[in-house]
Amino acid sequence: MVRVIDTEGDRVTWTFPAEPGAVGAARSTVRAQLHGWGLDGVGDLAALLVSELVTNALRHATGPIGVCLSRSSGPDGVLRVEVSDPLPDFPHERVARAEDEGGRGLQLVARTTRRWGTRPGEVGKTVWFELTVPE
Numbered sequence: 001m002v003r004v005i006d007t008e009g010d011r012v013t014w015t016f017p018a019e020p021g022a023v024g025a026a027r028s029t030v031r032a033q034l035h036g037w038g039l040d041g042v043g044d045l046a047a048l049l050v051s052e053l054v055t056n057a058l059r060h061a062t063g064p065i066g067v068c069l070s071r072s073s074g075p076d077g078v079l080r081v082e083v084s085d086p087l088p089d090f091p092h093e094r095v096a097r098a099e100d101e102g103g104r105g106l107q108l109v110a111r112t113t114r115r116w117g118t119r120p121g122e123v124g125k126t127v128w129f130e131l132t133v134p135e
Contacts, residue, residue: 010037010070010071010072010073011068011069011070011071012033012068012069012070013066013067013068013069014026014029014066014067014068015064015065015066015067016054016064016065016066016067017064017065018057018058018061018062018063018064018065018085019058020058022054022058022065023051023054023055023058026050026051026054026065026067027047027048027050027051027054028047029067030043030046030047030050030067030069030081031043031044031046031047033069034046034047034069034079037071039071039079039133041133041134042079042131042132042133042134045112045131046069046079046081046131048108049081049108049109049112049113049129050067050081050083052105052106052108052109053083053105053109054067054083055105056091056105056106056127057083057085057087060085060087060089060091061085061086061087061124062086062087063085063086063124064085064086065083065084065085066082066083066084066085066126067081067082067083067084068080068081068082068084069081070082071133072133077132077133077135078114078130078131078132079130079131079132079133080128080129080130081128081129081130081131082126082127082128083126083127083128084121084124084125084126084127085124085125086123086124087124087125088120088123088124088125089125090118090125091106091118091127109127109129113129113130113131114129114130114131114132115129115130116128116129116130117129
């Protein structure tokens with residue numbers, strides 16, 4: 001069950017259970033919110049990157065997964081996406097070999113976003129990225 005935590009103007013936060021269905025639920029929820037904000041131009045990329053980060057959270061952590069979207073307005077509009085989980089260990093970008101099944105998620109985040117990073121939380125950590133919002 002997805003729980004909406006906050007819906008304050010240009011910011012929305014959800015919590016997803018640490019279950020396999022969380023990836024698809026997060027992806028479709030993000031797409032729907034961005035469509036509602038008129039940001040379809042970044043919807044596919046944002047949904048793909050959220051899928052990667054939620055998948056990482058499911059693989060390495062237990063407990064609820066938080067997803068937060070916030071947008072700034074104006075000519076330098078930015079969409080900030082945050083994925084939080086209760087594991088305090090920060091993820092590390094690694095070089096995946098051609099035959100590896102995984103290990104490319106953070107490379108994808110690093111190469112397709114305006115900027116990205118991690119920060120500790122009261123419990124666990126947050127991995128975030130920013131996308132430039134097309135005018």
